[in-house]
Amino acid sequence: MALRGLGVTLGLPFLEAMLPRSLQAAPSTYRPLGKSGSAPVPRAIFCYVPNGVNILDWLPKDQGKGYTLSPTLETLRDHRDHFSVLSGLGHPRCTGGHSGGDTWLTGADLRSVPGKDYTNTVSIDQIIAERTAAHTRFPSLEIGDESGTGTALHSHTLAFDRNGTPLPAENSPRRLFERMFVADDAGSRDATLKRYAEKRSVLDEVLGEAKALDKKLGRADRDKLAEYLAAVRETERRVERQVEWVDVPKPEIARDGLQLDSQPGNAHDRPMWLDVMLELSYLAFVTDATRVITFEWAREAGGFGVGGENHHELSHHGGDPGTLKKLAAVDRGYLERLARFLDFLRSTDEGGRPMLDHTMVVYGSGMNSGPGGDHSPKDLPLLVAGGSAWGLKHGRHIAHDPEKHPPLTNVLLTVAQKMGVESPAFSDSSGEFTEML
Structure with a gap:
């Protein structure tokens, strides 16, 4: 930043006011x-x-x-x-x-x-x-x-x-x-429902394949597969929750x-x-x-x-x-x-x-x-x-x-x-x- 006048340009020292607002340490x-x-x-x-x-x-x-x-x-x-x-x-x-x-x-x-x-x-x-x-x-x-x-x-x-x-x-x-x-707009709502449908389809396919595979595995591999399936079910629950709340208005703050x-x-x-x-x-x-x-x-x-x-x-x-x-x-x-x-x-x-x-x-x-x-x-x-x-x-x-x-x-x-x-x-x-x- 500089001051200009009478054909002369003077550089200013660095001032806090030159910082973007997000960088100024103002108290909340x-x-x-x-x-x-x-x-x-x-x-x-x-x-x-x-x-x-x-x-x-x-x-x-x-x-x-x-x-x-x-x-x-x-x-x-x-x-x-x-x-x-x-x-x-x-x-x-x-x-x-x-x-x-x-x-x-x-x-x-x-x-x-x-x-x-x-x-x-x-x-x-x-x-x-x-x-x-x-x-x-x-x-x-x-x-x-x-x-x-x-x-x-x-x-x-x-x-x-x-x-x-x-x-x-x-x-x-x-x-x-x-x-x-x-608040989510209509596009966000539709996108959430679309993501749910896509993930639901993938999760169903994964669970179906895992069930068939489980019969062919030894004990150690079954334990690993069980851990994986628990993670899949947790993902499923989180996706379902997004849909449950998609039409519930968010608080206004x-x-x-x-x-x-x-x-x-x-x-x-x-x-x-x-x-x-x-x-x-x-x-x-x-x-x-x-x-x-x-x-x-x-x-x-x-x-x-x-x-x-x-x-x-x-x-x-x-x-x-x-x-x-x-x-x-x-x-x-x-x-x-x-x-x-x-x-x-x-x-x-x-x-x-x-x-x-x-x-x-x-x-x-x-x-x-x-x-x-x-x-x-x-x-x-x-x-x-x-x-x-x-x-x-x-x-x-x-x-x-x-x-x-x-x-x-x-x-x-x-x-x-x-x-x-x-x-x-x-x-x-x-x-x-x-x-x-």
């Missing part, structure tokens, strides 16, 4: 609704941050109901009666490292199958989705700062189906908004104040992108579009902090005080975004109670970078907020010995049971996490 102006449009129903969102935390500044020094907030958790002071700090928990079957996102909601031993480098299992959100899908347009929503599924051990998603197959995440606020709230063009990979946009994705998660719950969401705020072995910091590099701190200080700043930046989301849920009335009472928020990481920067699946940082209407009790630091802890899957099982899942076990769980009840 979106505000929560006064009242939810949904009836009081149980719902859950799983929020994941990669690379662990500065555990020294994260972990409270004492425990119980009268515990003292740690320097990092001071960020959540206004919500201390509405969340629990769970320490010492981990995934006994996991190997640690930067596969935490793959196993956070599954607890799987990724190398459990001889001859295979990677075998995952179903994630708890999909167990929940099976229970709640009949009531909502979307059985579940998957969000991440990178779209798609990523690669084994560095997934872009937290969600895995019954076969351990990753479900792709969405990283575009605009696409997510349009998917939930923009104003987009004013929603920063739908925010980019997760842009340092200027990071806070806005996190906020708008949490705002869309809030709106998904308010409209009962879904009752379970997974949100990977950044992927393992990469990703940015809230201000664009190299979070992965900081996690390999080696005990350096300066690096630990920067890592703690990233942790607090993330918790500021979480605090704002909890504000939304607390300030929205739902059946005479705050929406947070009906919403369970699970926040944490699948690895512990530890005092020396080691990447361990033990003593994982974990917070659980909300859900008091379903019996969860908060305001405490519930501490365990990392070497003798109950598995983290006990917490996941408990959340699922509060969502209506009637199961006594999940993955390697040993029972309910009764200390939060």
Whole structure:
């Protein structure tokens, strides 16, 4: 940009005004609704941050109901009666490292199958989705700062189906908004029905051929075929759901104040992108579009902090005080975004109670970078907020010995049971996490 006058051209210094609007780090102006449009129903969102935390500044020094907030958790002071700090928990079957996102909601031993480098299992959100899908347009929503599924051990998603197959995440606020709230035109409706008819024909043919083939296979091949057919049937169910909802109008939501063009990979946009994705998660719950969401705020072995910091590099701190200080700043930046989301849920009335009472928020990481920067699946940082209407009790630091802890899957099982899942076990769980009840 330049100023021209009197035959002279002067170049201007670089100004923020020259940036496209989507690159300016303006704070979100979106505000929560006064009242939810949904009836009081149980719902859950799983929020994941990669690379662990500065555990020294994260972990409270004492425990119980009268515990003292740690320097990092001071960020959540206004919500201390509405969340629990769970320490010492981990995934006994996991190997640690930067596969935490793959196993956070599954607890799987990724190398459990001889001859295979990677075998995952179903994630708890999909167990929940099976229970709640009949009531909502979307059985579940998957969000991440990178779209798609990523690669084994560095997934872009937290969600895995019954076969351990990753479900792709969405990283575009605009696409997510349009998917939930923009009405389909006649052409879109016809295209959906045409896709259904085509897929239905293909699925019928595949199932018919598989039935004939099954009689000719040995046991091992039959097991593999059964896994494949389970995936085919899951695809069939998802296609059928699209048709069931094709003539049901989508909720009308104003987009004013929603920063739908925010980019997760842009340092200027990071806070806005996190906020708008949490705002869309809030709106998904308010409209009962879904009752379970997974949100990977950044992927393992990469990703940015809230201000664009190299979070992965900081996690390999080696005990350096300066690096630990920067890592703690990233942790607090993330918790500021979480605090704002909890504000939304607390300030929205739902059946005479705050929406947070009906919403369970699970926040944490699948690895512990530890005092020396080691990447361990033990003593994982974990917070659980909300859900008091379903019996969860908060305001405490519930501490365990990392070497003798109950598995983290006990917490996941408990959340699922509060969502209506009637199961006594999940993955390697040993029972309910009764200390939060």
